Amino acid sequence: xTAQAARIAAAQDAARLNRPEPFTSPLGDGGFFQRDRxxxxxxxxxxxxxxxxxxxxxxxxxxxxxVSEITGPVFGHNxxxxxxxxxxxxxxxxxxxxxxxxxxxxRVMDETGRGVPNTLVEVWQANAGGRYRHRKDTYLxxxxxxxxxxxxxxxxxxxxxxxxxxxxxxxxxxNFVNSWRPAHIHFSVxxxxxxxxxxxxxYFEGDPLIPVCPILTTIPDKDALDRLVAALDLNASVPLxxxxxxxxxxxxxxxxxxxxxxxxxN
Amino acid sequence: MxxxxxxxxxxxxxxxxxxxxxxxxxGMAGFDIFEKxxxxxxxTPNTKGERITLEGRVLDGSGTPLRDVLxxxxxxxxxxxxxxxxxxxxxxxxxxxxxxxxxxxxFDSGLITFETxxxxxxxxxxxxxxxxxxxxxxxxRGINIGLNTRLYFSDEExxxxxxxxxxxxxxxxxxxxxIAKRSERAGKVVYAFTINLQGPEETVFFDV
Numbered sequence: 001x002t003a004q005a006a007r008i009a010a011a012q013d014a015a016r017l018n019r020p021e022p023f024t025s026p027l028g029d030g031g032f033f034q035r036d037r038x039x040x041x042x043x044x045x046x047x048x049x050x051x052x053x054x055x056x057x058x059x060x061x062x063x064x065x066x067v068s069e070i071t072g073p074v075f076g077h078n079x080x081x082x083x084x085x086x087x088x089x090x091x092x093x094x095x096x097x098x099x100x101x102x103x104x105x106x107r108v109m110d111e112t113g114r115g116v117p118n119t120l121v122e123v124w125q126a127n128a129g130g131r132y133r134h135r136k137d138t139y140l141x142x143x144x145x146x147x148x149x150x151x152x153x154x155x156x157x158x159x160x161x162x163x164x165x166x167x168x169x170x171x172x173x174x175n176f177v178n179s180w181r182p183a184h185i186h187f188s189v190x191x192x193x194x195x196x197x198x199x200x201x202x203y204f205e206g207d208p209l210i211p212v213c214p215i216l217t218t219i220p221d222k223d224a225l226d227r228l229v230a231a232l233d234l235n236a237s238v239p240l241x242x243x244x245x246x247x248x249x250x251x252x253x254x255x256x257x258x259x260x261x262x263x264x265x266n
Numbered sequence: 267m268x269x270x271x272x273x274x275x276x277x278x279x280x281x282x283x284x285x286x287x288x289x290x291x292x293g294m295a296g297f298d299i300f301e302k303x304x305x306x307x308x309x310t311p312n313t314k315g316e317r318i319t320l321e322g323r324v325l326d327g328s329g330t331p332l333r334d335v336l337x338x339x340x341x342x343x344x345x346x347x348x349x350x351x352x353x354x355x356x357x358x359x360x361x362x363x364x365x366x367x368x369x370x371x372x373f374d375s376g377l378i379t380f381e382t383x384x385x386x387x388x389x390x391x392x393x394x395x396x397x398x399x400x401x402x403x404x405x406x407r408g409i410n411i412g413l414n415t416r417l418y419f420s421d422e423e424x425x426x427x428x429x430x431x432x433x434x435x436x437x438x439x440x441x442x443x444x445i446a447k448r449s450e451r452a453g454k455v456v457y458a459f460t461i462n463l464q465g466p467e468e469t470v471f472f473d474v
Binding site: 012015029030032033035036037039040041042043045048050051052053054055056057058060061062063065066067068069070071072073074078079080081084090091109110111112113122123124132133134135136137148149150152186188192193194195197198199200201215216218219221223224225227228249250251252253 | 272273274275276277278279280281282283284285286287288289290292295296297299300301302304326327328330332334338340342348349350351352353355364365366373388389390391393396399401403405406407408409410411412413414416431434435463464468469470471472473474
């Protein structure tokens with residue numbers, strides 16, 4: 001019996017026998033650490049103009065984690081196709097896409113440093129010219145016929161993931177007249193409970209557009225911003241083939257004893 | 267000096283942007299790439315429970331529907347059990363129901379729909395039954411960190427009145443922002459919802 005199940009059973013016994021509940025581990029309830037909102041961008045960030053009409057103005061209502069928050073969808077290899085983590089090949093029609101070949105790898109961990117196993121990581125990005133394959137993107141850079149720009153992977157037992165792609169280009173957008181996005185890859189990560197759900201963006205070491213990006217600079221904490229910048233990982237690069245960047249993702253820590261943090265995928 | 271607590275910090279959120287469909291619903295972006303796709307249909311013909319359609323919009327501070335928003339929902343099955351190992355309640359699992367789906371809003375009307383089942387009442391840690399509800403997560407361009415809210419059901423008045431989460435909301439008038447309204451249309455059960463990001467009827471969002 002797991003610690004959490006034992007705790008629930010003990011509480012039920014105590015209630016039935018009209019006795020005080022026994023004292024149990026403070027980490028047994030499976031809830032997540034309170035989110036530190038000071039490292040996240042605020043909802044209302046006027047330098048990023050789209051946030052002005054789309055930001056709630058009332059306080060968020062604090063909700064202790066219940067079963068609705070500590071559970072979340074479980075995915076397995078059956079949900080994915082064999083080329084899903086290879087963006088160089090998963091939309092190739094008559095050759096490889098244009099651009100710098102790169103590999104992005106890293107670990108999905110929680111705030112205790114434990115790997116988050118079997119969790120779904122989804123990515124999307126512009127092509128080498130900074131153009132998205134999307135019906136609403138009208139940037140003048142060309143679509144690459146061999147590049148879709150999306151992929152997905154499931155982390156392994158240790159939380160490790162990897163995929164192969166081409167380096168996305170920067171592109172202009174309508175915020176200020178002359179606003180440009182640094183090169184970036186969008187990441188969507190699940191974790192083991194729905195309260196860990198996170199969407200973020202990965203940036204590239206050395207990009208001069210990083211400090212002037214109106215979206216990146218919504219993040220009030222310099223260290224939190226730096227943690228979105230992937231380092232060039234020469235040791236993991238493939239000689240004469242691809243450079244590799246390392247990007248670790250940290251999800252909220254879970255109040256569980258070590259052996260419970262193992263959602264069962266297939 | 268004291269002993270060091272070696273906790274890591276959560277990765278900062280960033281907006282999903284206007285092209286979120288490419289990664290999460292590529293069919294809506296305008297192309298076909300994966301063998302298997304996630305969708306707004308949570309049911310198979312074998313799923314147990316009452317079939318319902320959720321139908322609604324997300325409105326910005328001017329009252330305009332967002333036409334590039336993405337919603338995900340997470341819910342218990344008809345027996346009130348989540349399809350996840352951390353739910354150890356007594357209700358039976360339904361192997362034909364994962365309990366999760368995602369939908370993008372229509373590019374013209376902003377309409378969002380899900381085809382699912384009405385969830386049963388889940389049991390909280392204290393053993394209390396909670397009113398049936400669906401957990402909702404909202405991302406879009408201009409939303410810097412995903413918004414969490416819930417949908418409850420208008421035909422569950424007694425359960426809603428006793429629900430521990432709805433009762434956390436100080437102003438009764440704000441509780442109604444979470445209630446989806448039931449109607450029947452061409453023999454189908456439809457629950458209609460509106461999520462207001464701002465304004466006098468701003469939806470209650472949770473810090474979960």
